[in-house]
Amino acid sequence: xxxxxxxxxxxxxxxxLRFVHQRERFVAALVRPLVWLLVFxxxxxAALGLSITPPYQTYITYExxxxxxxxxxxxxxxxxxxxxxxxxxREMGSMKVLLTAPLPRWWLLLxxxxxxxxxxxxxxxxxxxxxxxxxxxxxxxxxxxxxxxLVLAGLMLGALGLALSSFIRQLENFAGVMNFVIFPMFxxxxxxxxxxxxxxxxxxxxxxxAANPFTHAVELIRFALYLDWNGWALLWTSLAMLAFGAxxxxxxxxxxxxxxx
Amino acid sequence: MLRACLIAxxxxxxxxxxxxxVSNEKDDTISVIDIETLEVVRTIPVGARPRGITFSKDHSxxxxxxSDDDAVQVIDPETGEIxxxxxxxxxxxxxxxxxxxxxxxxxxxxxxxxxVVDTETRRVVAQIDVGIEPEGMAVSPDGKIAITTSETTxxxxxxxxxxxxxxxxxxxxxxxxxxxxxxxxxxxWVSSEIGGTVTVFDVATQAExxxxxxEVQGVHPDRVQPVGFEFANGDSxxxxxxxxSNHVAVVNAETYEVEDYILVGRRVWHMEFNRDRSLxxxxxxxxxxxxxxxxxxxxxxxxxxxxxxxxxxxFRPTD
Numbered sequence: 001x002x003x004x005x006x007x008x009x010x011x012x013x014x015x016x017l018r019f020v021h022q023r024e025r026f027v028a029a030l031v032r033p034l035v036w037l038l039v040f041x042x043x044x045x046a047a048l049g050l051s052i053t054p055p056y057q058t059y060i061t062y063e064x065x066x067x068x069x070x071x072x073x074x075x076x077x078x079x080x081x082x083x084x085x086x087x088x089x090r091e092m093g094s095m096k097v098l099l100t101a102p103l104p105r106w107w108l109l110l111x112x113x114x115x116x117x118x119x120x121x122x123x124x125x126x127x128x129x130x131x132x133x134x135x136x137x138x139x140x141x142x143x144x145x146x147x148x149x150l151v152l153a154g155l156m157l158g159a160l161g162l163a164l165s166s167f168i169r170q171l172e173n174f175a176g177v178m179n180f181v182i183f184p185m186f187x188x189x190x191x192x193x194x195x196x197x198x199x200x201x202x203x204x205x206x207x208x209x210a211a212n213p214f215t216h217a218v219e220l221i222r223f224a225l226y227l228d229w230n231g232w233a234l235l236w237t238s239l240a241m242l243a244f245g246a247x248x249x250x251x252x253x254x255x256x257x258x259x260x261x
Numbered sequence: 262m263l264r265a266c267l268i269a270x271x272x273x274x275x276x277x278x279x280x281x282x283v284s285n286e287k288d289d290t291i292s293v294i295d296i297e298t299l300e301v302v303r304t305i306p307v308g309a310r311p312r313g314i315t316f317s318k319d320h321s322x323x324x325x326x327x328s329d330d331d332a333v334q335v336i337d338p339e340t341g342e343i344x345x346x347x348x349x350x351x352x353x354x355x356x357x358x359x360x361x362x363x364x365x366x367x368x369x370x371x372x373x374x375x376x377v378v379d380t381e382t383r384r385v386v387a388q389i390d391v392g393i394e395p396e397g398m399a400v401s402p403d404g405k406i407a408i409t410t411s412e413t414t415x416x417x418x419x420x421x422x423x424x425x426x427x428x429x430x431x432x433x434x435x436x437x438x439x440x441x442x443x444x445x446x447x448x449x450w451v452s453s454e455i456g457g458t459v460t461v462f463d464v465a466t467q468a469e470x471x472x473x474x475x476e477v478q479g480v481h482p483d484r485v486q487p488v489g490f491e492f493a494n495g496d497s498x499x500x501x502x503x504x505x506s507n508h509v510a511v512v513n514a515e516t517y518e519v520e521d522y523i524l525v526g527r528r529v530w531h532m533e534f535n536r537d538r539s540l541x542x543x544x545x546x547x548x549x550x551x552x553x554x555x556x557x558x559x560x561x562x563x564x565x566x567x568x569x570x571x572x573x574x575x576f577r578p579t580d
Contacts (some may be wrong), residue, residue: 042479049507049524058552058564059507059524 008049008102008111015115023255029077029123030130033070037131041066048220053194055228063136067128068222069191071146072214074127075120075154080182082116083161099252106249116161118155124150137258142225149224153217156237159244160213166251189215190222213240270432280541280577281533282338284311284325284553285568291552292324294542296535299553299563305341308334313355313398314573318335318362319382323575324380326353326367333365333378338577348385350376355439355573357398357407359422365419366407374575375409375418387425391418397451399440402463410437410451417460419453419467424432429467433460438488439531443496443514452501456570459487459501461517471517473501478522480506489531489573493556494538500554502529502543509543511559521559525552533574544571 019026041063049059088096098108102208128143164177186192188205189212200205216236223230269388280302281294289311294304307329311334315324322344323336333353349356350369353376357366364386367376375395377387380506392414399408400422408418410433417440419429434456441450448470449462461471475485486504492514493500505528511521526545529552533542540562541554551571552564 049526052564058561059526059548238558 001128004103004107007101007108008114011111012115012118015082015112016118019119025081025153028124029074029081029168030127032077033073033127034130036070036073037063037066038134050194051196053196055223055226055230063134065194066192067131067136067138069189069218070226071124071127071150071221072153072157072189072191072218073186074124074218075150075157076182076185076214078116078120078123079154079157079159079161080164080177081161082112082158083165083168083177084171084174085087086112086162086165087171087174090165091171098160105252109248110251111163113155113158116158117151120154120158121147121150124154138225139167139227143229145227146221146224149221152234152237152241153221156213156217156244158240159241159248162248163244163251185214188212189218191215213237216240269468273327279536279579281535281551282314282316282323282575282577283542283544283567283571284314284573285549286312286546286570286572288309288568288570290568291336291411292571294551294565294567296540299565301567303341304568305336307336307343308332308346312572312573313353313357313360313367316575317358320577323577324356324358324365328352328354328370333367336420345383347378347380347383348376349378350374350385350388354396355398357400359400359407360402360404364422364463366398366409368398368409370394370396370412373411375407375420386474389418389425389427391427392416392430395439397438399442399449401446403446406442406446406464408440408442408449408451410440412436412438412454415453415456417449417462431462431467431469434458434472439490441490441492443492443499450490450499452490454486454488454504457482457485457487458500459490459512473512473517473519473540475501475503475506475510475519477503477506477508477510480508488529489544491532491534491541493534500532500541500556502532504528504530505547507545509541509554523554523559523561524553525561526550526564530571531573533576535576536578540575544574546570546572 188209198209216233220233220237278297283292291305292301295302309329311325312328313326323338325334327334331351333349335344349367352371353367354370355368365378373393375389375391379386391409392411394412396412397410397411407422409418416430421428433451434453436455437451438454439452449464452459459473463470485506488502488504489499490499496514499514501510508522512519512521525543527547529543530546531544539556541556543552549569550564550566553562555562
């Protein structure tokens with residue numbers, strides 16, 4: 001038990017160190033959603049208001065709509081980033097040291113997942129603070145209620161990153177992750193447009209978006225920010241987290257042997 | 262936003278479930294909103310194309326301009342029953358009840374006439390020739406001056422209610438829509454829909470005192486069309502509906518500066534306060550709903566679906 005905690009502390013501390021030492025990465029992770037918020041959303045007929053969909057009670061500007069989606073974006077990119085760092089660890093050999101620790105594999109992976117999620121959530125709150133400084137203020141208790149939603153969504157996307165990292169052999173292949181995971185997940189979701197808007201252009205597109213676990217993560221965060229409850233989003237995000245977690249465990253299963261490039 | 266909502270809900274005392282009555286121009290109905298639950302609790306069928314809506318001083322009857330029926334309908338607010346019609350001249354659009362609680366001053370849009378009707382004898386007392394397409398109506402708090410604004414002539418016509426004669430005409434910007442006396446009748450505000458301005462007059466001299474311009478960020482100036490407006494407690498601030506810009510402007514009534522813009526539904530037209538003026542209800546014509554604004558926070562709290570093309574709104578206390 002003590003060993004497990006030491007391992008947890010070590011993995012989380014390493015994750016935190018990496019975060020502290022790579023300030024550019026922190027800034028970059030914030031600049032991305034801020035550009036979307038302040039440039040993209042501003043030019044998007046924002047002023048006349050979007051139709052009312054739950055959890056909103058009245059008309060909202062596009063900037064307000066896009067905030068939960070951008071929080072999701074932060075979590076998604078961080079999940080992938082930590083996956084990237086695992087691939088790097090594998091190439092450098094430090095992963096071997098970690099995985100040979102006399103502790104269950106699932107515990108080591110969970111420690112890694114918790115470490116990266118904690119940092120994702122921290123960044124999400126920094127983003128919320130900057131958005132508030134630009135006048136996009138949410139209900140006060142919404143900031144508190146969003147915490148469990150952000151953690152769950154962060155774990156789900158982190159687990160996806162873990163699962164991917166077990167199948168990516170080389171650092172160079174990470175560009176593929178950008179193209180085939182991050183972009184489709186982000187754009188084919190309710191992050192940028194409400195689902196009914198998607199249905200206007202194509203039913204198929206709507207169905208794809210509705211099946212995307214990232215959509216549910218974003219909706220879970222959106223409802224939580226407005227102190228509302230979305231059971232479906234919670235269910236789908238949890239199921240996706242379990243599925244991705246299981247996939248990661250299978251990918252890193254010692255019995256299968258590490259897949260090495 | 263939800264915090265604002267909670268504050269707003271607390272501000273409404275639970276004992277008085279007051280109501281906001283909204284005239285739906287295209288549905289020929291009135292939607293009654295319960296201020297406590299912020300839900301439509303009754304829908305009342307009325308005459309064709311209901312627009313101007315106001316209660317008698319004791320709120321025992323409702324007066325309603327049924328424009329396409331060429332009548333002002335008198336309605337029992339308890340039962341929703343139409344008691345009788347008042348003669349109104351053709352196409353009544355807006356009206357105002359004189360402080361004597363007896364005479365209605367009605368703008369007849371198609372006839373270029375202002376009709377004065379005695380609600381007790383149900384007779385037309387006077388018809389006053391004004392500019393083309395009269396619309397906005399106001400009576401000074403002392404009851405001595407009535408104002409009609411004419412959409413096409415672009416004037417505010419000043420009527421002496423003693424003689425029922427015009428005594429002054431003042432030019433305003435294009436298509437004046439609404440007029441209100443404020444600050445104990447010392448100022449007259451007139452909104453100009455196409456001109457995109459609100460003109461403030463000194464009532465004693467009928468001279469223009471100030472002109473207020475509006476600019477909603479990200480909205481083309483053509484869409485910024487001031488229509489209805491109402492004043493907060495103590496006439497400190499005006500809330501001005503800006504039509505298809507989907508915003509309500511908050512204007513400081515001392516400095517005549519716009520302080521805030523509040524996002525509401527599509528083509529916001531008129532508005533009404535609750536009892537203590539903590540909540541403001543705006544009628545959004547195109548989106549067919551009413552947005553509730555928390556006046557202190559200057560934030561929209563909720564938007565409530567009503568009938569098609571809500572036009573006017575009136576407050577009714579229920580105790």
